[in-house]
Amino acid sequence: MNKTNFDRARYRHFYNQMCRIRAFERAAIKAKDENLVLGAIHPSIGQEAAAVGVCGNLRREDILLSTHRGHGHTLCKGADPQAMMLELLGKTGGNCGGKGGSMHIADFGVGMLGANGVVGANINIAVGAAHAIKLKGEDKVVTCIFGDGAINRGPFLEGLNWAKIYNLPVLFVCEDNGYSATTNTKDTTAGAGPVARAQSLGLEAESRDGNDVVGVDIATRDLLSRVKKKGPHLLHLKTYRLGGHTSTDPAKYRPDGEADGKWSEDPIARCRDMLKQAGLTDEALTDIEMAATSEMDGIYERARDAAFPPAANAYTDVQDIGDPRSQAF
Amino acid sequence: MKTMTYLEAGRAGLAEMMRQDGSVWALGEDLGRGGVFGQYHGLQDEFGSDRIADTPISESCILGSAVGAAMMGTRPVVEMRFADFALCAVDELVNQAAKARYMFGGQARVPMVVREPSGMWRSSAAQHSQSLESWYTHIPGLVVVMPATPADNKFLLMESIRCNDPVVYLEHKDLWSLEGPVDDQTETLPIGKARVARPGSDLTIVSWSAMFHRALEAAAILATQNVDAEVIDLRTLWPWDRQCVCESVQKTGHLLIVHEAVQVSGFGAEISSVVTENCFGDLKSAPRRLAAPRIPISYAPTMEDEVRVSASQIVEAALTQIGT
Ligand SMILES: Cc1ncc(C[n+]2csc(CCOP(=O)(O)OP(=O)(O)O)c2C)c(N)n1
């Protein structure tokens, strides 16, 4: 990094965003432990630089598709964390009115077309969204984030091939945390991985340190401009999931000490060091972190008090023709 | 009024919608060459290769990308080539298309039509002959349409394209060359309305798709034996026109349901249950189903015929049911 052109304000903002994601997820884990989050949550603690470095480059009108581990992506795309927390608790005011939960958060108002409970399913949807953008001649890009495990599902081949032959504006981002649920992904993946697979289909692809928010930011910015001119690209971000697969997974399958060792590469701590070198004080950085924590704690408190949606809402938004409100049985 | 085949009528319906609405487009394998049966013949010349798009053999991406494109405000018409191949895209249809609107709390609309040529046709055997309509009726969020006539294939396709829900549109391969009158005027045909194709007073026969034509043949034979059968073409399976069927059963007291799909867990079971629950007092006999045995579809005609319900079997079943 060249210190003279280090954009302090930008990375101060990115640091803030990473802190907000972590504080949101810490609050969500607490809510899960207190039995107020009803379903499973998949925290992204340790992977925040990927979310912020990628999504921090998207405009509101750009489109994002995410995964079951998508709180960070969604927050950075501009979704309201209060609505997200309400959704996690299944309450009125949640992004999906309590119908989706953590794994199905969407906020169409900010171009976030959904997390997905089915690994890899977002890839085909993303290329279709890009196909529509191309048909309509709009100036938008689609970013599709998926895990390292998703590259072993069929849609990875079908979707990347599709994006390439139609030359669609999609940035594929493989957020590689090393694990597919509880299995080490390298044990189930043949060949050299996502970059090689993408290149074999003629996409330009590159690998970056996913815990370096500056590197992710620069790579994403560059790739997005290439996507607009030249069609689909893939960015492979190597990172690490510091917690379990879900918030309640003790992750005992990992070698002893693996996660402890990886805390030294915590992307938030690394960004903090960088900002300190660039002249920000410890005090200022701690203030940012504490403000994030109190924001998200407040959000959780308010979500606790909210009401569950009325049971009758179970019948809305199924379909217009054959609406269950007129014929459910 | 024009005479058209079932295939031509479907093509005319799609072309008409594409002229009316620039957001309508079709995608599938070999569409530029007209599609496997010619349903798209000439459309790429008129609409270009962006709107009549040739795709790779990627069923999951054909359907999945249509979900994304529909959520972005276009109206994709997806060609699955054979209903059997749609099984390569079950996640995209069932978990994505059918769920997006609900799961996202009403933020999404998925206005897409999934065309699935279905049913037995020219010894196509086990992987190219199935009738899987009852599966789709089981999935909240989907609309299920099965046209039996050229006119219906035009106007129900147009209505399906206008519909804001994902529609599974099952055309029968054995009907492609069937001719019939089709109105030139753009008329609308609401989804969910059955048609009493032949009024009668002695027995109600409910059917759909190609089997509807066997039911009509059977009714003509029954008429020669002084049995006046009412024949209903259900046209759409979700939603389905209970009122039409129940009113008919209230009049005739006997219900025979005929379909090409396997009888076990077929849609006939649903119709039979609903009629029994709602019209028990009107029934003079237990509702009966006539459909395929639970065996895969064979290649050789001798064995293929085992799963094919014939007009004479319908006649026989009807006579037994009314006790003559
Ligand atoms: C099609 C499908 N298969 C299996 C699962 C169960 N599952 C949920 S998350 C997950 C691991 C996915 O690994 P990866 O893509 O690397 O994402 P990560 O969880 O590491 O973020 C699995 C197997 C699923 N949701 N969908």
Ligand SMILES: [Mg+2]
């Ligand atoms: Mg992973």
